Amino acid sequence: MHITFWGVRGFIPVPGAQSVRYGGNTICVGIECDDGTRLALDAGTGLSVWGRKLLGTDLGKGKGEFNLVITHSHYDHVQGFSFFIPALIPGNKIRVFGMDETNLSAEDILESQMTPIFSPMQTLKNFGSIITYPQLSSSGTEPVGSMELSLIDVPHATSRALAVKMKAEGGTVVYAPDVVYENAPSCERLINFYRGADVLIHDSTSTVHYNDILSSDFSNDYHDAVTVAGKAGVKRLFLIHYHQEMTDDNLDSLLEDARTYAREQGYLDLHISLAQEGYTLSL
Ligand SMILES: [Zn+2]
Numbered sequence: 605m606h607i608t609f610w611g612v613r614g615f616i617p618v619p620g621a622q623s624v625r626y627g628g629n630t631i632c633v634g635i636e637c638d639d640g641t642r643l644a645l646d647a648g649t650g651l652s653v654w655g656r657k658l659l660g661t662d663l664g665k666g667k668g669e670f671n672l673v674i675t676h677s678h679y680d681h682v683q684g685f686s687f688f689i690p691a692l693i694p695g696n697k698i699r700v701f702g703m704d705e706t707n708l709s710a711e712d713i714l715e716s717q718m719t720p721i722f723s724p725m726q727t728l729k730n731f732g733s734i735i736t737y738p739q740l741s742s743s744g745t746e747p748v749g750s751m752e753l754s755l756i757d758v759p760h761a762t763s764r765a766l767a768v769k770m771k772a773e774g775g776t777v778v779y780a781p782d783v784v785y786e787n788a789p790s791c792e793r794l795i796n797f798y799r800g801a802d803v804l805i806h807d808s809t810s811t812v813h814y815n816d817i818l819s820s821d822f823s824n825d826y827h828d829a830v831t832v833a834g835k836a837g838v839k840r841l842f843l844i845h846y847h848q849e850m851t852d853d854n855l856d857s858l859l860e861d862a863r864t865y866a867r868e869q870g871y872l873d874l875h876i877s878l879a880q881e882g883y884t885l886s887l
Contacts, residue, residue: 605751605774605887607803608634609879611650614680614782614809614845622851627881629653630680631781631845633805637772641749643671645768645779645805650881651684658690666695666732671748673701673755675781676765677713680845685714686723694732699748703740703755703766711737756797758783759790767797774887775802778838781845783807785828798836802887805879806833808843808858826862834871844879 611617611629618628630648635641642658644651651672662668670690674681690696702710711728718725728735740746745754751772757764760782767780778801785791798804806829826843833841843862846855859878866874 605770605772605777606634606636606884607777607805607887608636608654608884609650609842609844609881610634610644610654611646611648611684612844612846612879612881613648613848614807615848616680617649618848622853625852625880626846626855626878629881630683632684633779633844633879635751635770635772635777637750639750641671641751641772642669643673643748643751643753643770645673646675646681646781647672647683647685647688648680649684649687652687652689653684655684655688655690663690663693663696666693669697669699671699671701672710673753673766673768674710674713675768675779676760676763677716678782681781682713682717686718686725691731691733691735696733698733698735700735700737701740701746701753701755702737703742703757709737711735756794758794759786760784767794769797769801776800777803777805777887779805781805781807782809785832791832795832795836798832798838801836801838803840803842803885804829804833804836804838805842805844807845808862809845809847826858827865830862830866830869830871830874830876833876834866834869834874838874840875840877842877842879842885 611632613630629650631646632648632650633645635643700710720726754769755766765782770777808826
């Protein structure tokens, strides 16, 4: 299983000199298996970058298959889909997964941003590919090629989002962007979902420096990420979904702070990294 970070930002894209090292696209993580299975986690502007790279594959010829999970409908998780070229090419098959319990219909989320008010595409019907919207339940798993996919709903601001678990050759990966820990039972439920993961890709939007901008019930910082990763016994933690005001230098400091906090908490075996646009980790 190969994990590539195509977009690592929350909220809005941040091009420019202060984001050249970690990247400026909004969130999208690519999962690829050796049997050719492809899955995108969220459709921020990073998805359009991956889409252009995929034009050299079967997806460029209208003979490819692609899978996508949209964890929730905020701008930073959906805006890349309009410009994901493989979805425009007739013959391609795109599956967009949602979950029953969240009342989040992936089709409604995508269609609502394709109206002429927001998009030149006007409607999903103008996309040439065959797009389907399988619904999963939180108690079930779905085979996606050689992967086993499962979802869980998580608290996020005034609404809900999803976290995603993928099991495949090489190990287990959990993706948890935009997650807030409301109380101990809610936290325990999610730690159980993360348990046993080889890699946890986790929200790290705010820092102690930005708590005056972002209220703590809106998104969380590295303290939560380190704590849940440590309690769940995951091997490797990637922080992601950075606030737009976090420069590359700020992010260097964030990594140091997170590693220091992990040591202080006794999580000495937890390997912590920052998601960096264009970086691929192979399990
Ligand atoms: Zn977000």
